[in-house]
Amino acid sequence: MTDHTDDVVLTDDDLLELDQLALELTKRKETAQAEIDRIKEIEGVLRRRLPAGKTTPLGATRVTVKNGARRLNTSRFEAAFPAETWPGLYRTETKPDTAAIKDQVAPTVLDAANVHDIGTPVIEVR
Secondary structure, eight states: OOOOOSOOOOOHHHHHHHHHHHHHHHHHHHHHHHHHHHHHHHHHHHHHHSOTTEEEEOSSOEEEEOOOOOOOOHHHHHHHSOTTTOGGGOOOOOOOOHHHHHHHSOHHHHHHHTOOOOOOOOOOOO
8 A cells, every 4th residue: 555646746836845855855864874874883892892791881871792693504504414314304395486487477467366565665866
């Protein structure tokens, strides 16, 4: 569901208002990105200088550096425990092959079957 329409008639006032909104959007995105970059920089300094797995009192604050999450590296797992030797550790899934669908099913057929979800329109300001 979207509030977008293709048959919009824009007045000069509308164009001016929308231009101002587009400029504001650009500025806010730049500001937000600068804030995100600074947050990452500060977190990097704290991560490098404080011990992992501990809470450190620093005067007015206490900073906890949590250990990183352990995630299974499936490539290394497959090398260490091959499916031929350990079949019980693997599963078989049946799911659509999107590459084959694009190659073998016409877009009009997919549209008629109503199998697509439509995302929110993307705003790009240049």
